[in-house]
Amino acid sequence: xxxxxxxxxxxxxxxxxxxxxxxxxxxxxxxxxxxxxxxxxxxxxxxxxxxxxxxxxxxxxxxxxxxxxxxxxxxxxxxxxxxxxxxxxxxxxxxxxxxxxxxxxxxxxxxxxxxxxxxxxxxxxxxxxxxxx
Amino acid sequence: xxxxxxxxxxxxxxxxxxxxxxxxxxxxxxxxxxxxxxxxxxxxxxxxxxxxxxxxxxxxxxxxxxxxxxxxxxxxxxxxxxxxxxxxxxxxxxxxxxxxxxxxxxxxxxxxxxxxxxxxxxxxxxxxxxxxxxxxxxxxxxxx
Numbered sequence: 001x002x003x004x005x006x007x008x009x010x011x012x013x014x015x016x017x018x019x020x021x022x023x024x025x026x027x028x029x030x031x032x033x034x035x036x037x038x039x040x041x042x043x044x045x046x047x048x049x050x051x052x053x054x055x056x057x058x059x060x061x062x063x064x065x066x067x068x069x070x071x072x073x074x075x076x077x078x079x080x081x082x083x084x085x086x087x088x089x090x091x092x093x094x095x096x097x098x099x100x101x102x103x104x105x106x107x108x109x110x111x112x113x114x115x116x117x118x119x120x121x122x123x124x125x126x127x128x129x130x131x132x133x
Numbered sequence: 134x135x136x137x138x139x140x141x142x143x144x145x146x147x148x149x150x151x152x153x154x155x156x157x158x159x160x161x162x163x164x165x166x167x168x169x170x171x172x173x174x175x176x177x178x179x180x181x182x183x184x185x186x187x188x189x190x191x192x193x194x195x196x197x198x199x200x201x202x203x204x205x206x207x208x209x210x211x212x213x214x215x216x217x218x219x220x221x222x223x224x225x226x227x228x229x230x231x232x233x234x235x236x237x238x239x240x241x242x243x244x245x246x247x248x249x250x251x252x253x254x255x256x257x258x259x260x261x262x263x264x265x266x267x268x269x270x271x272x273x274x275x276x277x
Contacts, residue, residue: 002236003236005233005236005237005240006236006237006239006240007240008237008240009236009237009238009239009240009241009242009244010240010241010243010244011240011244012237012240012241012244013240013241013242013243013244013245013246013247013248014244014245014247014248014251015244015248015264016241016244016245016248017244017245017246017247017248017249017250017251017252018248018249018251018252018260019191019205019252020260020261020264021184021185021187021188022184022241022244022245022248023183023184023185023187024184024185024188024268025264025267025268025271026184026237026241027182027183027184028271028272028274028275031275032271032274032275036233037228039223039226039228040228040229040230040233041183042182042183042184042223042228043183043220043223043224043226043228043229044229044230044233044234044237045183045184046179046183046184046216046219046220046223047216047220047223047229047234048234048237048238048241049184049212049213049216050213050216050217050220051238051241051242052238052241052242052245053209053212053213053216054213055242055245056206056209056245056249057206057209057210057213060206060209060210063202063206065202065203065205065206065207066203066206066207066210067194067199067203067206067207068210070168070194070197070199070207071207071210071211073165073168073169073172074168074169074171074172074175074190074211075172075211075214075215076172077169077170077172077173077176078172078173078175078176078179078186078211078214078215079176079214079215079218080173080176081172081173081174081175081176081177081180082176082177082179082180082186082215082218082219083176083180083218083219083222084177084180085176085177085178085180085181086180086181086218086219086222086223087222088180088181089180089181089182089183090222090223090226090228098275099275099276100181101182101272101275102272102273102274102275102276103272104178104182104185104272105268105269105271105272105275106268106269106272106273108185108188108268108272109265109266109267109268109269109270109272110265110269112261112264112265112268113262113265113266113269115261115265116258116261116262116265117262119257119258119261120258120262123258
């Protein structure tokens with residue numbers, strides 16, 4: 001089991017490191033391929049983010065990329081609602097949470113697809129501008 | 134310039150200045166309101182789904198005027214305390230396994246470093262496309 005877990009963590013970390021949302025991939029890998037319960041997969045994903053997040057933050061702080069002013073406005077309501085909704089998720093039946101998570105993934109995927117298509121069109125336009133076509 | 138005209142000009146500019154300050158204040162208040170609302174949404178998504186808050190946080194930070202790099206960095210800064218708070222709740226409900234965590238963390242740190250390095254070399258649009266399709270398929274698979 002342990003090497004599958006390293007592999008799953010690697011896949012999630014790889015996507016996360018590219019800035020595409022590693023957690024959205026790691027959670028379904030854990031539930032679909034490793035038969036881990038939806039609640040445990042979500043808890044593990046949250047926990048795994050902490051060490052990777054700290055490492056990334058140290059690098060970003062050195063490069064002075066952190067905007068603390070904006071952060072201060074977001075963080076307080078965010079922590080409050082995170083605690084509330086974590087309790088809500090943990091009070092739900094596993095199958096229900098799994099289906100809601102699936103819907104969430106489909107919506108996120110469709111938004112990403114639209115953004116990707118827009119980017120393709122944009123880069124094509126730039127290319128034709130350059131070529132003068 | 135006659136005295137009256139001068140006074141009029143002065144009043145006009147003073148008011149114009151006031152008007153500018155008002156709109157500036159309004160814009161700031163709106164920005165703060167958006168950020169508070171965004172925080173609530175980010176916390177809700179990340180707490181409920183155990184992840185994915187960053188995907189909402191980055192576009193919001195871009196929308197309020199942060200640069201791409203700063204938006205990504207500040208999103209991680211935001212996600213860290215939220216995740217810690219959520220982990221405490223998940224732990225209290227028994228949804229944490231320390232042995233699984235250890236193996237996942239090892240893979241994740243290695244993958245994370247490699248991903249950050251690869252980011253500079255790979256074409257982003259193609260990757261976005263593949264990832265989006267993958268996420269949709271995986272999402273549908275979750276229903277069964």
